[in-house]
Each structure stands twice: as structure tokens, then as C-alpha cells.
Amino acid sequence: MAASILAVDDSPSMRKMVSFTLTSAGYDVVTANDGVEALEIAKTSPDLRLVLTDVNMPNMDGISLVKHLRELRDYKFKPILILTTESSREKKLQGKQAGATGWIVKPFDPEQLINTLRRVLD
Amino acid sequence: MSIDLSEFHDIFFEECTEGLSVMEEGLLTLDKGADVEEINAIFRAAHSIKGGSASFGFTAISGFTHVMETLLDEMRDGRREVTREIVDLLLESVDVLRDMVTAAREEDESENQRTAEVQAKLERVLAGQAEAEPEAEAPAAAGAGSDSAASPAEAAPETEEPVQDADGTPAAAAGWKISFAPHESLLRSGNDPARIFRELERLGRLEVASDSADLPLFNAITPENSYLRWDLTLYGDIAEADIRELFSWVEDECDLTLTPFSAVEAVPAESEPAAPAAAPAEAAAAPAPQAVPESVAPDAAPAEVAEVAAKPSPAAAETEPKAAPKPAAKKQASNKESGSIRVGIDKVDALINMVGELVITQSMLSQISSNLEEGTTKNFDKLLDGITQLERNTRELQESVLQIRMLPISFSFSRFPRLVRDLSKSMGKQIELKMTGEHTEVDKTVLEKIGDPLVHLVRNSLDHGIETPDVRREKGKPETGVLELCAYHEGGDIIIQVKDDGAGLSRERILGKAVEKGLVSENEDLSDERVYNLIFMPGFSTADKISDVSGRGVGMDVVRRNVRDLGGNVTINNNAGGAGSTVTIRLPLTLAILDGQLVRIGQETFIVSLVSIVESLQMKREMINSITGQSELYRVRDEYIPIIRVNRLFGTREGTEDLLDGLLVVVESDGQRVGLFVDDLLGQQQVVIKSLETNFKQIQGISGATILGDGTVALIMDVPGLIQKHFESCKRADSGRAAAA
DSSP: OOOEEEEEOSOHHHHHHHHHHHHHTTOEEEEESSHHHHHHHHHHOTTOOEEEEOSSOSSSOHHHHHHHHHTSGGGSSSOEEEEESOOOHHHHHHHHHHTOSEEEESSOOHHHHHHHHHHHHO | OOOOGGGGHHHHHHHHHHHHHHHHHHHHHHTTOOOHHHHHHHHHHHHHHHHHHHHTTOHHHHHHHHHHHHHHHHHHTTSSOOOHHHHHHHHHHHHHHHHHHHHHHTTOOOOOHHHHHHHHHHHHHHHTTTTTOOOTHHHHHHHHHHSOTTOGGGSSTTOOSOOOOTTOOTTTSOEEEEEEEEOGGGGGGTOOHHHHHHHHHHHSOEEEEEEOTTOOOGGGOOTTSOOOEEEEEEESOOOHHHHHHHHTTTGGGEEEEEEEEOHHHHHHHHHSOOOOTTHHHHHHHSOOOTTOTTSOOOTTSOSOOSSOOOSOOHHHHHHHHHHTHHHHHHSOGGGTTOOOOOOOHHHHHHHHHHHHHHHHHHHHHHHHHHHOOTTSOTTHHHHHHHHHHHHHHHHHHHHHHHHHTEEETHHHHTTHHHHHHHHHHHHTOOEEEEEEOTTOEEEHHHHHHHHHHHHHHHHHIIIIISOOHHHHHHTTOOSSEEEEEEEEEETTEEEEEEEEOSSOOOHHHHHHHHHHTTSSOTTOOOOHHHHHGGGGSTTOOOOSSOOTTTOSSOOHHHHHHHHHHTTOEEEEEEOTTSSSEEEEEEEESOSSEEEEEEEEETTEEEEEEGGGEEEEEOOOGGGEEEETTTEEEEEETTEEEEEEEHHHHTTOSOSOOOTTTSEEEEEEETTEEEEEEESEEEEEEEEEOBOHHHHSOOBTTEEEEEEOTTSOEEEEEOHHHHHHHHHHHHHHHHHHHHHHO
16 A cells, blocks of 8 residues: 655645645645644544645644644654745754654755655655 | 646635735734734735745745745734834735736736835835844845746746756865764764765765764664764855755754865865765665674664755756746636636535435436326326425525525625725725625626726725815714625615715706706706716716726716626615715626516517616507608607617517507616517516527527526527617618618
8 A cells, every 4th residue: 555645734736736746656645734634634544654744834833733743652753744935944943853854845846855755755 | 757737826826816815804904903813824824825836936926925924924023013004015015916926827927017116115124124133045035036937947046056067077166075973862863864965965976984983882882873973075166055954954963064175175185085975874874784883873763864855956946947837838818717616515515405305306206107097196196296396396406506606795895995995095084994794695797797896886985975084074074984885685686885974965066967968958857866876877977087096987887887787786875864875786696597577579478687677668659750761769758769679670570560569668778778669568587597609609689598487488688789789770771771872
């Protein structure tokens, strides 16, 4: 079975683009609108292999999401990548301290994103 | 793998439109006091637009939004006070952004002067705060933004550096000496130096030398610790920031020094034992098997990345934008304005529910029919029950299908808070806008077409209706005028009202003007209402001078025409017992159904829209006037109305020829009255309009068809088209006669 990835973004076009990119590379994709929804999904699906999240989102932002995910037993060691337009040092540091595995700055190159995911998942 | 991003453009544009409304609405509430949550929402909307536009290659938009975002960020953090000037500027920016999005949607790549101006304004405001936080990125991105959007190679503003030759010519190019000494904990946070080296290799040729001096004895090694340090040599003219970027994920867990060296120094560097790039690093840090003692092989090291590529590599960035414009250019203006509609789930559910009911009824009916016995009336009443049920289902289904086209009028109302705010500011008036009934649902087409007339009416009220604060004070009114917009259902219609508490209408002035323009004669005795509604006549305008606000040569007659095109009508009146006036627009609930008057011509039934009918009458011989044989006029209360013999016009031989045998249906369109000569009036009923074009072809004078209860097809007359056709045929007849003579 293809690896399942949870993609979190509040922008529909981004969600669509990310999930299109990932599915074309053969991954299964589950999407969520914000941190709250993502956390719910993560709690009920322990089999997801990787989480890819935006930072600026309503209800729960990406960084808090990472923190919450790291508290879940099934997500303690799973790769969590952040995909955002934010590129400031403090933000990255916040993300890292929250437990994110990596930081990808938007705009992303689809091919590059896939390569990165492959490296992380293999 | 190439991915065609243009597929997602439409969805992105829709998102932009939504985001822009969120921003606008949010900014308008900031006038009443800054609210952190509101600023956050505005910020997020701007941020999403920025992210999306950058991802889809709309550089100009992302550059512009970036500047806005920076300003909003300062407001969000409380570093900048929310003043009216800032809100004004941001609102202006929203307008500019909206234009940019529209331009992008229409693939219009021309430069917009206003964009540059507003962006410069934003930058000036930001620069005022510059000492607080030097935002290094802002000018770069802004620069890219103000450049022409036509050069997609700039899609990624961070990729300006020239791409290195594959084998990097160190003699010509300078490079960097990088000393990288990870702290012991580096591996434990899931970072892998080898990955960083691989990313570095993308920037230029890389030489890696490891220093294992700190490596403890084998039995003292903790596999999760990092003991190696590296000296890296990276060749090429590379920006320091790019290198630091790659290390940014680990910068708090290592000692990092970057030293540039010039081309001359590079030569000896070459002679150093040049290891095959990254290979040693690979060996040192890769989760190597247990058996290799001198490797720090942390087999517990999580197999996760350290610093993930922060941006597309220059090479990748170059290929992507090149590919993007091609598919974008392919699809042309055809589906720019797609006729899509957003429907609430509840409406779709209701529809599905209804279809379910229909299926049940259908199976019930077929069961009954199989139980029917020939020649008896057994089960007959059950069949009748079933048919009654089918009838109810059908009606409900029809209603819910029509519901799909219904949208709340707030889509149209939402533009007014901004409009009123801006206009009242420019006119020096204080105006409060009240809106009620925003949830009233109207047909999508009605919604789209009612926007402009409403704007016109609101502008009129603001300009001519509501007085300046001084005048209002003198009159003993509160200084702040009230403009009210309301929408509600009444009967089968939608009523939209624009109400103000301004000066109201002046009978004398309107009458004077109307007489001057020859619209009415001086000694006509007209009711107040008639007089007020004269302002809807073509060529009527009481404004003494053409103002910026309402007098653009578009008069109230245009409002009336638009409303009539929608099958509605508009009236104006002074408010009873109070100041000001009220414009009332009455519209049909939907355009798919029409209130029709059935008329008979010979054996044919035609339908005339009820709203266009003024009156129907039986003609008297002495009132009929014939002009040169062809045109016939009928005198109705001092007005001569052309008689249109519908049967002749449509070329049917049926129907009565004697004017005294039939009836005259007086209809009005665009202020023009004509009489339709028909045999008889039948009933009035609601009819569902079927397009003739989709089933047959367009016919002048006929706007569609419908199927009557008995199954026959009846054509619906298009009054404006009919009038035009009539005058054309008169002209032909005239010129024919002239030619004959």
C-alpha cells in the first residue's frame, strides 16, 4: 500500500495542488483545513506515514499542530514537515522546537517536494 | 515529472476573491476599533494570497501582497498603531490587488500605474518603521513584484545567482571555506550532516574533509552523539545567505563559520586532498552497520532529514516557470467567466431527498398499475392517490431545483459598506449604512444584474439625497444621515429598497424639469407619485451640475431599464411622515418562471409577460387612425399608440383581421407603448420558460416557449423584440412603397 500523507493547509488551491503533486507521485493523501481538523484525523488514523503542514492557519496553526502531534504516541517519531511561505529564523526555530522534522519554503517545486518526501520516507 | 499548475488557477482566483472580501470586511470593522482577532484574519487572508500567488507564478501579486503582509504583521504584533490612514491605505491596496487578480485571470500582462503607486506608498509607510525591524526580504520581493509580471524567470525571487557550471571552474570563481562543528546533540534532533552536504553540492562543487580528532575510544562512544567536525570547501560565487539557509535548521546546534576566499587562494585549495564530494560525509554519518567502530554510526539516529531543501534549486526553478505559461496561454478567454455556482449542501440534500420521494411514488404507481384489472374500477382510487402524490413530488422537486439558483442578496450588498464609507468621506458627509434582509435569496442572474442599478441608486441617495452635516443641523436633523438598504420577500416577489433620510424629492423641481424636457405638458394634472417617477424617464436628470458621484451620464432611466430587463419594476416615493425618499425595486423571484397572460390568436396561444402589460381594451372605431395604409395607431387618452397585428408580424394566416373583433393589449417597453392586437385574452398563469435557442433557434420577437397544461407549446412574446420587428417591417414597407413610386 502506498504511504499515506496528511497534508494540512487552509487554502483550498494549495491543498489541491499539494495533494495533486503527492498523488501523482503515488502517495495516498488525506487533507485537512486546519490544525484542529488535522489533529482529529491524526488521532483516528495512526497509519499515516508523514504530516505536511502549513503554518498560518485559522483555529490551530501549524506549529501548535506539531506540538500536539508530538504528544501522540503514534506521531512521536513520525516525520512532520512544514510547508510555508514563512522563512524567518525565529519561526523556523519555533517550528524546530515544536518538533518539526523539516521546513520547506513556499513556493515549492513539485519535483523537489517529492524528492524530499522520498528521502524522508525511505 | 511536470505538473501543470494552470489547472489550479481558477480555484486560486476564487480563493483570492474570497480572501479579498475577508480583508475588505475586516478592514472596515477596524474603523470601529482595532481587534486583534480581526487583524489576524486579515493577515491570514493576505498571507494565503501571497503563498498561492507565489506558488502559481504570479510574481507581481505575491510581491505586492508581501509588502501588505509586512505592514499587517506589524499591526498584528502591535508594533504599528492602527490609524485611519493605514486602514485607508490597506483598503486601497485591496482594490489594487483585486485589479491585479482580475488582470491575472484575464492574462492581461500590462503594467498598472496604480499598483506601483500604492506599493510605493506602502513601502514608504513601512520605511517609516524601518529602524524597528530591518526586513531584509521586503525590498527584494518588492523589487520582483514591481518588475513586469511577464518575466516568469523571476518567479522565485531568491534564485538570482547565476547557476554554477557543473564542474565549477574554481580558477575563475571564488568560494567559501566552511567550518562546521556540530554539537554532540545534533543527531539526536534528527539531523543528518550528509543531507546538508548534498544540498550544498547543489550550489557548487563541494569538497569535504572530516576531522575525527574528537572521536572517543570505541567503548566510550555513545552512538547517538555526534563527534565529527568538518571543513568544507564550496566553490563558486555563492551568496552567504544561501549557505546559511541550508544550515539554518541546525544553526543552534553547531558552530559554523563561513570564510570567503578569492580566486587566487582557490588554487592551493584545489591541491588539497580532494575527496570525492560528500562521500566521506556519507560514510561518517550514514546509519552504518554496527561493525564499523571508527564511524560514529548512530544506528539510533532517526532516519529523518536535517534541513530540507528550502527552495527549489536554481535549475529546477528555471524549468518550472518556463513550462507554466504554455498551458496557460492555451486556454483562452472562453471559460474566463465560468458559469459555476456554489450551492449549499442542504439544498443538494433536499434535492436528493426529493428525488428519493419521487422514486418511491414511481414504484408505488407501477405497482398499482400492475394490479389494475381491465374493465373494472378496482384500485382506481389508489391510482388517483398516487397521481396526487406524484403531483406534489413534482412541485416540490421543481421548487428545490429552482432553489439551487438562489443566492443570498448579501453577495450584492457586501460592496456597500465600502462604497458608502469612501463616498461619504469624499463628499464630507456623515452617513450610517443600515442593511437588513441580507439573507433574502434571489436568483443568481438577478443578483448579478441588480448590482449596478443598486450602486447607482446608492450613489444617488448619497449625492442628492442626504445633506451635508451643516445643512442637516440647520434643518434640525441629526448630523449623521442614515441610508438603509433592505431586501425582503413579498408575495412571489423580491423587494429591494434604498431608503434615505435626506432632502427627499421636490415635486416642483421635477415637474419643472419634465416640462422643460417636454416629457409632460404644463397643464397636466399628475399625482405626486406620477411626478416622482418621471425621473425614471430617459433624458431626465435634475442634477444641476454633473458630479463625480452620480452624474456620469447614466440616469435613472438606465436603472429602470436594467430592472425591467429582469422582469421587475422600480418606483420612487417620498417617505411618509418623514424626511427623505425611498426607491423600491420589485423583482420576480426567479427568471425561470414568468407570470404570463395567455392570449389567443387564431388557434395559437401566445404568452405575454404580465409585468409589461399596461392595460387591455376593446377598440372603438373612432379612435383608430390609419397612416398611409400601413401603420395603424390607436388613441388612448391623448396618446397615439401603434397597433401591432401580431398575426401579420409573425406571418400566420390565422386570427381575426377586423380590429373591432379583437382586443388591444397595451404593453410598455423602454418607455415605448404599443398595442398588441390579439383575438382574445385567456387566463393568467405562471409558466416555466424553455429556451427556444437550445431546442430550435432564436426568433426575433419570441423570448422562449413553454408547455401548457394540455401539452401544447405556447410561444412567449418578447415585447422589446416585437416592437423592434414591427418598426423594421414598417420601414421596409415604407421604402418598398417609395421604390414603387
